Amino acid sequence: MRSDHSSPSAPETAAASRGGDDAARDALAPRRRSPGLVLASTSLGTLLVILLTSGLNIASPAIRSTFDAGDTAIGWVLSGYTLAFAMLSLTGGALTDRFGARRVFLVGLGVFSVFSLIAAAASTVTLVVVGTLGEGVGAALVLPSALALIQFVYQDVPGRVAWAIGIWAGANALGAALGPVLCGALVSVSSWRAMFVVVAVLAVVFALVGRPVLPLLRGGRARLDLPGLLVMVVLLGVVAFLAHDWRELSTGALAIGLAIAVFAVWLFGRVEKRSPAPMLPLSQLRDVPFSANAVVTVVGTAAFFGTLYIISMGFQDELGMTPFMAGLALLPLAGGNIVSALLAGRIIGRLGVRGAMIAGSVLVASVLVVIPLLFDHYGALVVPLALLGAGWGLLVPTTSTAGLARAQRGKEGVASGVTAGGRELGAALAAAILLPLGIRAGIWSAAAVGVVSLIVVVLGVRVHDRSGSTGRTGLGTRQD
Structure with missing residues:
Protein backbone atom coordinates (compact mmCIF):
# COMPACT_ATOMS: atom_id res chain seq x y z
CA MET A 1 0.00 0.00 0.00
CA ARG A 2 1.41 3.37 -0.97
CA SER A 3 2.49 5.75 1.79
CA ASP A 4 1.19 9.30 1.89
CA HIS A 5 4.54 10.74 2.97
CA SER A 6 5.93 13.42 0.67
CA SER A 7 9.56 12.38 1.12
CA PRO A 8 10.44 8.73 0.54
CA SER A 9 13.61 9.17 2.57
CA ALA A 10 11.83 10.25 5.73
CA PRO A 11 12.78 8.01 8.68
CA GLU A 12 10.03 5.56 9.47
CA THR A 13 9.47 2.78 11.95
CA ALA A 14 7.38 -0.29 11.29
CA ALA A 15 5.15 -1.39 14.15
CA ALA A 16 5.12 -5.06 15.00
CA SER A 17 2.39 -7.14 13.46
CA ARG A 18 -0.49 -7.73 15.87
CA GLY A 19 -0.94 -11.29 14.64
CA GLY A 20 -3.81 -12.82 12.69
CA ASP A 21 -5.31 -11.52 9.47
CA ASP A 22 -8.04 -9.47 11.09
CA ALA A 23 -5.63 -8.04 13.68
CA ALA A 24 -2.71 -7.18 11.40
CA ARG A 25 -1.91 -3.49 11.36
CA ASP A 26 1.22 -2.16 9.73
CA ALA A 27 1.93 1.23 11.30
CA LEU A 28 4.28 3.84 9.92
CA ALA A 29 5.06 6.64 12.35
CA PRO A 30 7.87 9.08 11.50
CA ARG A 31 9.95 9.69 14.63
CA ASP A 225 -17.62 -7.66 7.74
CA LEU A 226 -20.28 -6.00 5.59
CA PRO A 227 -23.21 -8.19 6.76
CA GLY A 228 -22.33 -7.47 10.38
CA LEU A 229 -22.06 -3.74 9.68
CA LEU A 230 -25.40 -3.68 7.87
CA VAL A 231 -27.26 -5.56 10.61
CA MET A 232 -25.77 -3.34 13.32
CA VAL A 233 -26.75 -0.15 11.48
CA VAL A 234 -30.31 -1.47 11.08
CA LEU A 235 -30.48 -2.44 14.75
CA LEU A 236 -29.25 0.91 16.02
CA GLY A 237 -31.45 2.75 13.54
CA VAL A 238 -34.58 0.90 14.66
CA VAL A 239 -33.79 1.47 18.33
CA ALA A 240 -33.15 5.17 17.74
CA PHE A 241 -36.30 5.57 15.63
CA LEU A 242 -38.49 3.86 18.22
CA ALA A 243 -37.06 6.03 20.98
CA HIS A 244 -37.61 9.17 18.91
CA ASP A 245 -41.14 8.55 17.62
CA TRP A 246 -42.70 6.06 20.03
CA ARG A 247 -45.35 8.57 21.15
CA GLU A 248 -46.69 8.94 17.61
CA LEU A 249 -46.64 5.21 16.80
CA SER A 250 -49.65 2.94 17.15
CA THR A 251 -49.40 -0.07 19.44
CA GLY A 252 -49.13 -2.35 16.42
CA ALA A 253 -46.37 -0.32 14.79
CA LEU A 254 -44.47 -0.18 18.08
CA ALA A 255 -44.76 -3.96 18.47
CA ILE A 256 -43.48 -4.50 14.92
CA GLY A 257 -40.55 -2.19 15.56
CA LEU A 258 -39.62 -4.04 18.76
CA ALA A 259 -39.89 -7.36 16.94
CA ILE A 260 -37.54 -6.10 14.21
CA ALA A 261 -35.05 -4.97 16.85
CA VAL A 262 -35.12 -8.37 18.60
CA PHE A 263 -34.73 -10.14 15.26
CA ALA A 264 -31.79 -7.88 14.38
CA VAL A 265 -30.07 -8.80 17.66
CA TRP A 266 -30.52 -12.50 16.90
CA LEU A 267 -29.38 -12.06 13.30
CA PHE A 268 -26.29 -10.11 14.36
CA GLY A 269 -25.26 -12.97 16.63
CA ARG A 270 -25.69 -15.48 13.79
CA VAL A 271 -23.81 -13.34 11.28
CA GLU A 272 -20.87 -12.68 13.61
CA LYS A 273 -20.67 -16.34 14.63
CA ARG A 274 -20.35 -17.46 11.00
CA SER A 275 -18.14 -14.64 9.76
CA PRO A 276 -14.46 -15.55 9.20
CA ALA A 277 -13.54 -11.99 10.23
CA PRO A 278 -16.31 -10.70 12.52
CA VAL A 461 -17.12 -2.92 35.31
CA ARG A 462 -13.67 -4.36 35.84
CA VAL A 463 -10.54 -3.03 34.16
CA HIS A 464 -7.26 -4.76 33.41
CA ASP A 465 -4.60 -4.23 30.82
CA ARG A 466 -3.69 -6.78 28.18
CA SER A 467 -0.95 -8.21 30.32
CA GLY A 468 -3.58 -9.33 32.76
CA SER A 469 -3.04 -6.96 35.69
CA THR A 470 -6.20 -5.85 37.41
CA GLY A 471 -7.61 -3.34 39.81
CA ARG A 472 -6.09 0.11 40.14
CA THR A 473 -3.81 -0.06 37.15
CA GLY A 474 -6.02 -0.13 34.07
CA LEU A 475 -4.75 0.68 30.60
CA GLY A 476 -1.97 3.18 30.61
CA THR A 477 -2.05 4.18 34.25
CA ARG A 478 1.17 4.36 36.19
CA GLN A 479 2.36 1.12 37.73
CA ASP A 480 5.39 2.27 39.70
Whole structure:
Protein backbone atom coordinates (compact mmCIF):
# COMPACT_ATOMS: atom_id res chain seq x y z
CA MET A 1 0.00 0.00 0.00
CA ARG A 2 1.41 3.37 -0.97
CA SER A 3 2.49 5.75 1.79
CA ASP A 4 1.19 9.30 1.89
CA HIS A 5 4.54 10.74 2.97
CA SER A 6 5.93 13.42 0.67
CA SER A 7 9.56 12.38 1.12
CA PRO A 8 10.44 8.73 0.54
CA SER A 9 13.61 9.17 2.57
CA ALA A 10 11.83 10.25 5.73
CA PRO A 11 12.78 8.01 8.68
CA GLU A 12 10.03 5.56 9.47
CA THR A 13 9.47 2.78 11.95
CA ALA A 14 7.38 -0.29 11.29
CA ALA A 15 5.15 -1.39 14.15
CA ALA A 16 5.12 -5.06 15.00
CA SER A 17 2.39 -7.14 13.46
CA ARG A 18 -0.49 -7.73 15.87
CA GLY A 19 -0.94 -11.29 14.64
CA GLY A 20 -3.81 -12.82 12.69
CA ASP A 21 -5.31 -11.52 9.47
CA ASP A 22 -8.04 -9.47 11.09
CA ALA A 23 -5.63 -8.04 13.68
CA ALA A 24 -2.71 -7.18 11.40
CA ARG A 25 -1.91 -3.49 11.36
CA ASP A 26 1.22 -2.16 9.73
CA ALA A 27 1.93 1.23 11.30
CA LEU A 28 4.28 3.84 9.92
CA ALA A 29 5.06 6.64 12.35
CA PRO A 30 7.87 9.08 11.50
CA ARG A 31 9.95 9.69 14.63
CA ARG A 32 10.12 13.40 13.95
CA ARG A 33 6.38 13.72 14.55
CA SER A 34 5.66 14.34 18.19
CA PRO A 35 2.90 12.37 19.94
CA GLY A 36 1.86 15.74 21.34
CA LEU A 37 1.11 17.03 17.84
CA VAL A 38 -0.97 13.93 17.13
CA LEU A 39 -2.85 14.44 20.39
CA ALA A 40 -3.47 18.11 19.56
CA SER A 41 -4.70 17.36 16.04
CA THR A 42 -7.06 14.55 17.04
CA SER A 43 -8.33 16.60 19.98
CA LEU A 44 -9.21 19.51 17.68
CA GLY A 45 -11.20 17.22 15.39
CA THR A 46 -12.97 15.72 18.38
CA LEU A 47 -13.73 19.15 19.81
CA LEU A 48 -15.40 20.19 16.56
CA VAL A 49 -17.76 17.23 16.20
CA ILE A 50 -18.73 17.35 19.89
CA LEU A 51 -19.31 21.10 19.64
CA LEU A 52 -22.23 20.54 17.32
CA THR A 53 -23.82 17.98 19.65
CA SER A 54 -24.55 20.73 22.19
CA GLY A 55 -24.64 23.68 19.77
CA LEU A 56 -27.55 22.40 17.69
CA ASN A 57 -29.76 22.50 20.75
CA ILE A 58 -29.17 26.25 21.09
CA ALA A 59 -29.79 26.88 17.38
CA SER A 60 -32.94 24.78 17.03
CA PRO A 61 -35.43 27.53 18.07
CA ALA A 62 -34.01 29.84 15.37
CA ILE A 63 -34.23 27.08 12.74
CA ARG A 64 -37.82 26.41 13.78
CA SER A 65 -38.64 30.09 13.36
CA THR A 66 -37.04 30.32 9.90
CA PHE A 67 -39.06 27.47 8.42
CA ASP A 68 -42.09 27.63 10.74
CA ALA A 69 -41.32 23.98 11.37
CA GLY A 70 -43.21 21.62 13.63
CA ASP A 71 -41.88 19.86 16.70
CA THR A 72 -41.25 16.59 14.82
CA ALA A 73 -39.09 18.25 12.16
CA ILE A 74 -37.11 20.21 14.75
CA GLY A 75 -36.73 17.05 16.78
CA TRP A 76 -35.03 15.45 13.78
CA VAL A 77 -32.78 18.49 13.34
CA LEU A 78 -31.71 18.12 16.96
CA SER A 79 -31.41 14.35 17.13
CA GLY A 80 -30.61 13.52 13.49
CA TYR A 81 -26.97 14.38 14.10
CA THR A 82 -26.65 12.26 17.21
CA LEU A 83 -28.68 9.41 15.66
CA ALA A 84 -26.38 9.13 12.63
CA PHE A 85 -23.39 9.56 14.94
CA ALA A 86 -24.62 6.72 17.13
CA MET A 87 -25.71 4.39 14.30
CA LEU A 88 -22.41 4.59 12.43
CA SER A 89 -19.75 4.96 15.14
CA LEU A 90 -19.24 1.20 15.25
CA THR A 91 -18.95 1.26 11.46
CA GLY A 92 -16.41 4.06 11.80
CA GLY A 93 -14.44 1.90 14.22
CA ALA A 94 -14.52 -1.07 11.82
CA LEU A 95 -13.38 1.14 8.94
CA THR A 96 -10.57 2.42 11.17
CA ASP A 97 -9.34 -1.11 11.80
CA ARG A 98 -9.61 -1.95 8.08
CA PHE A 99 -8.31 1.14 6.31
CA GLY A 100 -6.24 2.90 8.97
CA ALA A 101 -7.06 5.58 11.52
CA ARG A 102 -5.39 8.52 9.75
CA ARG A 103 -7.26 7.98 6.50
CA VAL A 104 -10.62 7.53 8.22
CA PHE A 105 -10.05 10.58 10.44
CA LEU A 106 -9.36 12.90 7.49
CA VAL A 107 -12.24 11.51 5.40
CA GLY A 108 -14.55 12.02 8.36
CA LEU A 109 -13.63 15.69 8.61
CA GLY A 110 -14.22 16.06 4.88
CA VAL A 111 -17.68 14.49 5.05
CA PHE A 112 -18.52 16.64 8.07
CA SER A 113 -17.54 19.81 6.17
CA VAL A 114 -19.53 19.00 3.02
CA PHE A 115 -22.76 18.28 4.85
CA SER A 116 -22.32 21.31 7.09
CA LEU A 117 -22.41 23.45 3.93
CA ILE A 118 -25.52 21.59 2.74
CA ALA A 119 -27.25 22.47 6.02
CA ALA A 120 -26.07 26.08 5.79
CA ALA A 121 -27.55 26.50 2.29
CA ALA A 122 -30.77 24.58 3.02
CA SER A 123 -33.98 26.01 1.58
CA THR A 124 -36.21 23.68 3.61
CA VAL A 125 -36.05 22.14 7.05
CA THR A 126 -35.78 18.73 5.34
CA LEU A 127 -32.44 19.74 3.83
CA VAL A 128 -31.27 20.90 7.26
CA VAL A 129 -32.06 17.40 8.54
CA VAL A 130 -30.15 15.87 5.61
CA GLY A 131 -27.20 18.10 6.47
CA THR A 132 -27.16 17.19 10.15
CA LEU A 133 -27.51 13.49 9.36
CA GLY A 134 -24.51 13.75 7.01
CA GLU A 135 -22.54 15.61 9.65
CA GLY A 136 -23.29 12.73 12.01
CA VAL A 137 -21.81 10.32 9.45
CA GLY A 138 -18.60 12.36 9.35
CA ALA A 139 -18.47 12.59 13.14
CA ALA A 140 -18.89 8.81 13.38
CA LEU A 141 -15.66 8.46 11.39
CA VAL A 142 -13.74 11.09 13.35
CA LEU A 143 -14.20 9.98 16.96
CA PRO A 144 -13.16 6.30 16.90
CA SER A 145 -10.24 6.99 14.55
CA ALA A 146 -9.04 9.84 16.79
CA LEU A 147 -9.02 7.61 19.85
CA ALA A 148 -7.23 4.83 17.93
CA LEU A 149 -4.52 7.30 16.84
CA ILE A 150 -4.00 8.47 20.41
CA GLN A 151 -3.81 4.93 21.71
CA PHE A 152 -1.22 4.05 19.04
CA VAL A 153 1.19 6.94 19.57
CA TYR A 154 1.15 6.63 23.37
CA GLN A 155 0.97 2.84 23.74
CA ASP A 156 4.70 2.48 24.39
CA VAL A 157 4.96 5.42 26.81
CA PRO A 158 4.42 4.14 30.38
CA GLY A 159 1.65 5.86 32.25
CA ARG A 160 0.75 8.22 29.40
CA VAL A 161 -2.23 6.59 27.70
CA ALA A 162 -4.64 7.54 30.49
CA TRP A 163 -3.12 11.03 30.60
CA ALA A 164 -3.51 11.45 26.84
CA ILE A 165 -7.09 10.18 26.92
CA GLY A 166 -7.75 12.67 29.72
CA ILE A 167 -6.52 15.52 27.49
CA TRP A 168 -8.67 14.16 24.65
CA ALA A 169 -11.62 14.00 27.04
CA GLY A 170 -10.89 17.63 27.91
CA ALA A 171 -11.37 18.40 24.22
CA ASN A 172 -14.73 16.60 24.44
CA ALA A 173 -15.58 18.80 27.40
CA LEU A 174 -14.37 21.97 25.71
CA GLY A 175 -16.41 21.14 22.62
CA ALA A 176 -19.54 20.59 24.70
CA ALA A 177 -18.80 23.87 26.49
CA LEU A 178 -18.09 25.94 23.39
CA GLY A 179 -21.09 24.55 21.52
CA PRO A 180 -23.77 26.60 23.30
CA VAL A 181 -21.53 29.68 23.59
CA LEU A 182 -20.18 29.78 20.03
CA CYS A 183 -23.39 28.66 18.35
CA GLY A 184 -25.46 30.95 20.56
CA ALA A 185 -23.23 33.89 19.66
CA LEU A 186 -23.42 33.14 15.93
CA VAL A 187 -27.20 32.74 16.05
CA SER A 188 -27.64 35.96 18.02
CA VAL A 189 -25.20 38.07 15.97
CA SER A 190 -25.77 36.55 12.53
CA SER A 191 -27.91 33.44 11.95
CA TRP A 192 -28.02 29.70 12.40
CA ARG A 193 -26.62 29.38 8.87
CA ALA A 194 -23.42 31.07 10.00
CA MET A 195 -23.02 28.33 12.60
CA PHE A 196 -22.91 25.64 9.91
CA VAL A 197 -20.53 27.67 7.73
CA VAL A 198 -18.09 28.18 10.61
CA VAL A 199 -17.96 24.47 11.53
CA ALA A 200 -17.49 23.57 7.84
CA VAL A 201 -14.50 25.91 7.55
CA LEU A 202 -13.00 24.65 10.81
CA ALA A 203 -13.30 21.04 9.63
CA VAL A 204 -11.30 21.86 6.49
CA VAL A 205 -8.66 23.74 8.51
CA PHE A 206 -8.27 20.90 11.02
CA ALA A 207 -7.95 18.36 8.20
CA LEU A 208 -5.23 20.41 6.50
CA VAL A 209 -3.38 20.83 9.78
CA GLY A 210 -3.69 17.16 10.68
CA ARG A 211 -2.64 15.61 7.37
CA PRO A 212 1.12 16.17 7.74
CA VAL A 213 1.07 15.46 11.48
CA LEU A 214 -0.82 12.19 11.87
CA PRO A 215 1.01 8.86 11.46
CA LEU A 216 -0.03 6.61 8.63
CA LEU A 217 -1.64 3.49 10.08
CA ARG A 218 -2.34 0.73 7.61
CA GLY A 219 -5.43 -1.23 8.47
CA GLY A 220 -5.69 -4.97 8.89
CA ARG A 221 -5.67 -7.26 5.90
CA ALA A 222 -9.03 -8.87 6.66
CA ARG A 223 -12.07 -7.96 4.63
CA LEU A 224 -14.81 -5.79 6.05
CA ASP A 225 -17.62 -7.66 7.74
CA LEU A 226 -20.28 -6.00 5.59
CA PRO A 227 -23.21 -8.19 6.76
CA GLY A 228 -22.33 -7.47 10.38
CA LEU A 229 -22.06 -3.74 9.68
CA LEU A 230 -25.40 -3.68 7.87
CA VAL A 231 -27.26 -5.56 10.61
CA MET A 232 -25.77 -3.34 13.32
CA VAL A 233 -26.75 -0.15 11.48
CA VAL A 234 -30.31 -1.47 11.08
CA LEU A 235 -30.48 -2.44 14.75
CA LEU A 236 -29.25 0.91 16.02
CA GLY A 237 -31.45 2.75 13.54
CA VAL A 238 -34.58 0.90 14.66
CA VAL A 239 -33.79 1.47 18.33
CA ALA A 240 -33.15 5.17 17.74
CA PHE A 241 -36.30 5.57 15.63
CA LEU A 242 -38.49 3.86 18.22
CA ALA A 243 -37.06 6.03 20.98
CA HIS A 244 -37.61 9.17 18.91
CA ASP A 245 -41.14 8.55 17.62
CA TRP A 246 -42.70 6.06 20.03
CA ARG A 247 -45.35 8.57 21.15
CA GLU A 248 -46.69 8.94 17.61
CA LEU A 249 -46.64 5.21 16.80
CA SER A 250 -49.65 2.94 17.15
CA THR A 251 -49.40 -0.07 19.44
CA GLY A 252 -49.13 -2.35 16.42
CA ALA A 253 -46.37 -0.32 14.79
CA LEU A 254 -44.47 -0.18 18.08
CA ALA A 255 -44.76 -3.96 18.47
CA ILE A 256 -43.48 -4.50 14.92
CA GLY A 257 -40.55 -2.19 15.56
CA LEU A 258 -39.62 -4.04 18.76
CA ALA A 259 -39.89 -7.36 16.94
CA ILE A 260 -37.54 -6.10 14.21
CA ALA A 261 -35.05 -4.97 16.85
CA VAL A 262 -35.12 -8.37 18.60
CA PHE A 263 -34.73 -10.14 15.26
CA ALA A 264 -31.79 -7.88 14.38
CA VAL A 265 -30.07 -8.80 17.66
CA TRP A 266 -30.52 -12.50 16.90
CA LEU A 267 -29.38 -12.06 13.30
CA PHE A 268 -26.29 -10.11 14.36
CA GLY A 269 -25.26 -12.97 16.63
CA ARG A 270 -25.69 -15.48 13.79
CA VAL A 271 -23.81 -13.34 11.28
CA GLU A 272 -20.87 -12.68 13.61
CA LYS A 273 -20.67 -16.34 14.63
CA ARG A 274 -20.35 -17.46 11.00
CA SER A 275 -18.14 -14.64 9.76
CA PRO A 276 -14.46 -15.55 9.20
CA ALA A 277 -13.54 -11.99 10.23
CA PRO A 278 -16.31 -10.70 12.52
CA MET A 279 -16.55 -6.95 13.04
CA LEU A 280 -17.36 -7.40 16.72
CA PRO A 281 -16.43 -10.90 17.85
CA LEU A 282 -18.99 -12.53 20.12
CA SER A 283 -16.17 -13.31 22.54
CA GLN A 284 -15.72 -9.55 22.94
CA LEU A 285 -19.41 -9.11 23.73
CA ARG A 286 -19.28 -12.03 26.17
CA ASP A 287 -16.60 -10.14 28.09
CA VAL A 288 -18.94 -8.87 30.82
CA PRO A 289 -16.77 -5.90 31.91
CA PHE A 290 -16.50 -4.70 28.28
CA SER A 291 -20.27 -4.93 27.77
CA ALA A 292 -20.95 -3.36 31.18
CA ASN A 293 -18.70 -0.45 30.27
CA ALA A 294 -20.65 -0.02 27.02
CA VAL A 295 -23.91 0.10 29.01
CA VAL A 296 -22.45 2.70 31.37
CA THR A 297 -21.40 4.76 28.35
CA VAL A 298 -24.94 4.80 26.95
CA VAL A 299 -26.80 5.26 30.24
CA GLY A 300 -24.39 7.76 31.80
CA THR A 301 -24.42 9.86 28.64
CA ALA A 302 -28.22 9.84 28.57
CA ALA A 303 -28.32 11.16 32.14
CA PHE A 304 -25.86 13.97 31.40
CA PHE A 305 -27.02 15.06 27.95
CA GLY A 306 -30.69 14.74 28.84
CA THR A 307 -30.06 17.27 31.59
CA LEU A 308 -27.97 19.48 29.29
CA TYR A 309 -30.73 19.58 26.67
CA ILE A 310 -33.41 20.29 29.27
CA ILE A 311 -31.42 23.05 30.96
CA SER A 312 -30.48 24.69 27.65
CA MET A 313 -34.12 24.89 26.59
CA GLY A 314 -35.29 25.83 30.11
CA PHE A 315 -32.92 28.80 30.31
CA GLN A 316 -34.51 30.18 27.15
CA ASP A 317 -38.14 29.15 27.68
CA GLU A 318 -38.54 29.64 31.46
CA LEU A 319 -35.83 32.13 32.43
CA GLY A 320 -36.15 34.21 29.25
CA MET A 321 -32.48 34.07 28.22
CA THR A 322 -31.29 34.66 24.66
CA PRO A 323 -29.45 31.79 22.94
CA PHE A 324 -26.13 33.52 23.62
CA MET A 325 -26.94 34.13 27.31
CA ALA A 326 -28.13 30.54 27.69
CA GLY A 327 -24.76 29.41 26.33
CA LEU A 328 -22.89 31.64 28.76
CA ALA A 329 -25.05 30.39 31.62
CA LEU A 330 -23.74 26.87 30.97
CA LEU A 331 -20.11 27.92 31.48
CA PRO A 332 -19.96 26.67 35.11
CA LEU A 333 -20.88 23.21 33.84
CA ALA A 334 -18.24 23.52 31.14
CA GLY A 335 -15.63 24.71 33.63
CA GLY A 336 -16.16 21.76 35.96
CA ASN A 337 -16.15 19.45 32.95
CA ILE A 338 -12.85 20.72 31.56
CA VAL A 339 -11.00 20.83 34.89
CA SER A 340 -12.13 17.32 35.79
CA ALA A 341 -11.22 15.91 32.39
CA LEU A 342 -7.75 17.46 32.48
CA LEU A 343 -7.15 16.07 35.99
CA ALA A 344 -8.57 12.67 35.07
CA GLY A 345 -5.13 11.13 34.49
CA ARG A 346 -4.03 11.95 38.05
CA ILE A 347 -7.37 10.90 39.53
CA ILE A 348 -7.21 7.58 37.67
CA GLY A 349 -3.67 7.13 38.95
CA ARG A 350 -4.94 7.43 42.54
CA LEU A 351 -8.33 5.74 42.35
CA GLY A 352 -7.90 3.44 39.38
CA VAL A 353 -10.14 3.53 36.32
CA ARG A 354 -13.09 1.88 38.06
CA GLY A 355 -12.77 4.04 41.17
CA ALA A 356 -12.72 7.24 39.11
CA MET A 357 -15.72 5.99 37.13
CA ILE A 358 -17.64 5.37 40.37
CA ALA A 359 -16.75 8.86 41.60
CA GLY A 360 -18.00 10.42 38.37
CA SER A 361 -21.24 8.41 38.45
CA VAL A 362 -21.91 9.41 42.07
CA LEU A 363 -21.38 13.09 41.27
CA VAL A 364 -23.70 13.01 38.25
CA ALA A 365 -26.53 11.14 39.96
CA SER A 366 -26.45 13.12 43.22
CA VAL A 367 -26.33 16.57 41.59
CA LEU A 368 -29.24 15.73 39.29
CA VAL A 369 -31.46 15.19 42.33
CA VAL A 370 -30.79 18.76 43.49
CA ILE A 371 -30.94 20.80 40.27
CA PRO A 372 -34.76 20.77 39.78
CA LEU A 373 -35.22 22.23 43.28
CA LEU A 374 -33.05 25.25 42.41
CA PHE A 375 -34.01 25.93 38.81
CA ASP A 376 -35.95 29.14 39.46
CA HIS A 377 -32.79 30.91 40.66
CA TYR A 378 -29.81 30.76 38.34
CA GLY A 379 -27.33 31.85 41.02
CA ALA A 380 -28.15 28.74 43.03
CA LEU A 381 -27.35 26.55 40.03
CA VAL A 382 -23.74 27.63 39.54
CA VAL A 383 -22.13 25.16 41.96
CA PRO A 384 -24.39 22.19 41.03
CA LEU A 385 -23.68 22.80 37.34
CA ALA A 386 -19.92 22.83 38.00
CA LEU A 387 -20.19 19.56 39.97
CA LEU A 388 -22.30 17.98 37.22
CA GLY A 389 -19.63 18.92 34.70
CA ALA A 390 -16.93 17.48 36.96
CA GLY A 391 -18.75 14.16 37.16
CA TRP A 392 -19.09 13.96 33.39
CA GLY A 393 -15.45 14.96 33.01
CA LEU A 394 -14.51 11.77 34.85
CA LEU A 395 -16.90 9.48 32.98
CA VAL A 396 -15.61 10.29 29.48
CA PRO A 397 -11.94 9.33 29.94
CA THR A 398 -12.64 6.39 32.25
CA THR A 399 -15.16 4.73 29.92
CA SER A 400 -12.83 5.36 26.96
CA THR A 401 -9.85 3.90 28.82
CA ALA A 402 -11.83 0.92 30.08
CA GLY A 403 -13.14 0.13 26.60
CA LEU A 404 -9.65 0.16 25.09
CA ALA A 405 -8.27 -1.87 28.00
CA ARG A 406 -10.72 -4.69 27.29
CA ALA A 407 -10.40 -4.53 23.47
CA GLN A 408 -9.09 -7.56 21.63
CA ARG A 409 -5.94 -7.13 19.58
CA GLY A 410 -6.61 -5.48 16.23
CA LYS A 411 -10.08 -4.34 17.34
CA GLU A 412 -9.10 -1.06 18.98
CA GLY A 413 -11.06 0.90 16.37
CA VAL A 414 -14.21 -1.12 16.96
CA ALA A 415 -13.80 -0.78 20.73
CA SER A 416 -13.47 2.99 20.29
CA GLY A 417 -16.52 2.91 18.02
CA VAL A 418 -18.54 1.11 20.70
CA THR A 419 -17.65 3.84 23.19
CA ALA A 420 -18.22 6.74 20.78
CA GLY A 421 -21.44 5.24 19.43
CA GLY A 422 -22.65 4.51 22.94
CA ARG A 423 -22.26 8.15 23.89
CA GLU A 424 -24.13 9.41 20.87
CA LEU A 425 -26.85 6.79 21.26
CA GLY A 426 -27.24 7.91 24.86
CA ALA A 427 -27.48 11.55 23.77
CA ALA A 428 -30.02 10.69 21.08
CA LEU A 429 -32.15 8.65 23.47
CA ALA A 430 -32.00 11.48 25.99
CA ALA A 431 -33.23 14.00 23.42
CA ALA A 432 -36.06 11.69 22.43
CA ILE A 433 -37.18 10.44 25.84
CA LEU A 434 -36.10 12.86 28.58
CA LEU A 435 -36.39 16.26 26.86
CA PRO A 436 -40.21 16.07 26.34
CA LEU A 437 -40.75 15.40 30.07
CA GLY A 438 -40.02 18.98 31.07
CA ILE A 439 -37.57 20.46 33.52
CA ARG A 440 -38.31 18.79 36.82
CA ALA A 441 -39.68 15.44 35.68
CA GLY A 442 -37.03 15.21 32.98
CA ILE A 443 -34.05 15.95 35.25
CA TRP A 444 -35.29 13.70 38.04
CA SER A 445 -35.73 10.95 35.44
CA ALA A 446 -32.15 11.65 34.36
CA ALA A 447 -31.10 11.24 38.00
CA ALA A 448 -32.76 7.80 38.07
CA VAL A 449 -30.89 6.91 34.88
CA GLY A 450 -27.67 8.07 36.55
CA VAL A 451 -28.32 5.74 39.48
CA VAL A 452 -28.73 2.84 37.04
CA SER A 453 -25.36 3.79 35.52
CA LEU A 454 -23.74 3.75 38.96
CA ILE A 455 -25.17 0.32 39.76
CA VAL A 456 -23.81 -1.12 36.49
CA VAL A 457 -20.35 0.33 37.25
CA VAL A 458 -20.28 -1.20 40.73
CA LEU A 459 -21.56 -4.61 39.66
CA GLY A 460 -20.11 -5.08 36.19
CA VAL A 461 -17.12 -2.92 35.31
CA ARG A 462 -13.67 -4.36 35.84
CA VAL A 463 -10.54 -3.03 34.16
CA HIS A 464 -7.26 -4.76 33.41
CA ASP A 465 -4.60 -4.23 30.82
CA ARG A 466 -3.69 -6.78 28.18
CA SER A 467 -0.95 -8.21 30.32
CA GLY A 468 -3.58 -9.33 32.76
CA SER A 469 -3.04 -6.96 35.69
CA THR A 470 -6.20 -5.85 37.41
CA GLY A 471 -7.61 -3.34 39.81
CA ARG A 472 -6.09 0.11 40.14
CA THR A 473 -3.81 -0.06 37.15
CA GLY A 474 -6.02 -0.13 34.07
CA LEU A 475 -4.75 0.68 30.60
CA GLY A 476 -1.97 3.18 30.61
CA THR A 477 -2.05 4.18 34.25
CA ARG A 478 1.17 4.36 36.19
CA GLN A 479 2.36 1.12 37.73
CA ASP A 480 5.39 2.27 39.70
